[in-house]
Amino acid sequence: MAAQSEIYKLYADMLFGISLKYSENYQDAEDTLQDSFLTIFDKIKQYNNKGSFEGWLKKIAINTALQKYRKKRPLQLIKEVTDTEEIVEIDLEDKNLDIDFLLNLIQKLPNKYRLVFNLYVLDNYSHKEISKMLNISEGTSKSNLSRARKNLKNELEIHQQREQNT
Numbered sequence: 001m002a003a004q005s006e007i008y009k010l011y012a013d014m015l016f017g018i019s020l021k022y023s024e025n026y027q028d029a030e031d032t033l034q035d036s037f038l039t040i041f042d043k044i045k046q047y048n049n050k051g052s053f054e055g056w057l058k059k060i061a062i063n064t065a066l067q068k069y070r071k072k073r074p075l076q077l078i079k080e081v082t083d084t085e086e087i088v089e090i091d092l093e094d095k096n097l098d099i100d101f102l103l104n105l106i107q108k109l110p111n112k113y114r115l116v117f118n119l120y121v122l123d124n125y126s127h128k129e130i131s132k133m134l135n136i137s138e139g140t141s142k143s144n145l146s147r148a149r150k151n152l153k154n155e156l157e158i159h160q161q162r163e164q165n166t
Helices: 002-022 026-046 053-072 099-108 111-122 127-134 138-165
Strands: none
Touching (some): 002 026, 002 053, 002 099, 002 111, 099 111
16 A cells, blocks of 8 residues: 555656646745646546556646646747747756756746647657647747747846856
């Protein structure tokens, strides 16, 4: 029985981590986690042992977060990436950054950027999949990702400058 409760805790921790990534703050993440569990319990009979159980849980948590976002505010479209827009890369190799600090930076991104960043970078969805999930064009997905990376890079540079000045 103790081993089973440990498994439940691992699943809950995994789902809460996903909820945090897609939420603006801790309280929204708690709400998303609760809604995810309600959906899981409601649809548990639909899981047919095809694919991993963890993957099924993860998909429910992500979809729950996206549904909550869609209900709150519609996605605002922005112009698509042009050939001249640079692709921003973020190098975290040499930086000793706390995971909570990074999560906080991601949570501060505008919603349209945070969702695409999480789906593409952290959860490995393609721009084609993201465009369908968020009902945006692939170009808009690419543009939002580029802008999210640029925002994160700027925030990391500001943080680095503050660290050097102290």
